[in-house]
Amino acid sequence: MPYVIVEKCLGEQYAACVDVCPVECIHPIDYEGKPFMIIDPEVCIDCGVCLPECPIGAIVASPAEDPAWAEINKNLAAQAKEWEAQHGKVTPRPPNDPPRRPDNKLVK
Ligand code: SF4
Ligand code: SF4
Numbered sequence: 001m002p003y004v005i006v007e008k009c010l011g012e013q014y015a016a017c018v019d020v021c022p023v024e025c026i027h028p029i030d031y032e033g034k035p036f037m038i039i040d041p042e043v044c045i046d047c048g049v050c051l052p053e054c055p056i057g058a059i060v061a062s063p064a065e066d067p068a069w070a071e072i073n074k075n076l077a078a079q080a081k082e083w084e085a086q087h088g089k090v091t092p093r094p095p096n097d098p099p100r101r102p103d104n105k106l107v108k
Contacts, residue, residue: 001046001061001062001063001064002039002040002041002042002044002046002062002063002070002073003039003044003046003048003050003051003059003060003061003062004039004041004059004060004062004063004065004066004069004070004073005017005026005036005037005038005039005058005059005069005073006058006059006060006066006069007058007069008056008057008058009036009037009054009056009058009059010031010032010034010035010036011034011035011036012035012056012058014054014055014056015028015037015092016053016054016055017037017050017053017054017059018037018092019053020049020050020053021049021050022045022047022049023043023044023045024043025039025040025043025044026038026039026040026050027040027076027077027080027081027084028080028090028092029076029079029080029083031072031076036076037092038072038073038076038077038080039059039073039077040073040077040080040081041063041070041073041074041077042077048061
C-alpha cells in the first residue's frame with residue numbers, strides 16, 4: 001500500500017520527504033492555491049523512509065488511514081506528472097514562501 005501525504009502538508013512544503021525518497025515519487029504541486037506535495041501511488045514502493053522525515057507528521061503509511069487524501073494524492077499525481085513531462089521537474093520550495101504555481105510563478 002502506498003504512503004499518502006495528507007492535509008497538514010498543504011501550504012508547508014518542507015520538502016524533507018522529497019530528498020529521501022529512493023524512487024522520486026513525491027511531486028510538488030499546487031492544490032487549492034497552496035503548495036502541496038503528493039505521493040504517486042503507482043510508483044511508491046512502501047519503504048517508509050519518508051514518514052519520519054516530515055517535521056509535522058503529514059505522511060501516513062496507507063490509504064486506509066486517510067482515504068480522502070489518498071484519492072487526492074492519486075488524482076494530483078497524474079496532473080503533476082503531466083506538468084513535469086512538459087516543463088521538467090521543479091525544485092520544491094521552503095515553507096512559508098508565498099504560494100506559487102508549479103512553474104514557480106506567484107499565485108495571484
Ligand atoms: S516533509 Fe511533510 S510537510 Fe514537508 S513536503 Fe513532505 S509531507 Fe509535506
Ligand atoms: S514510502 Fe518510500 S517510496 Fe513511498 S513515498 Fe515514501 S520514501 Fe518514497
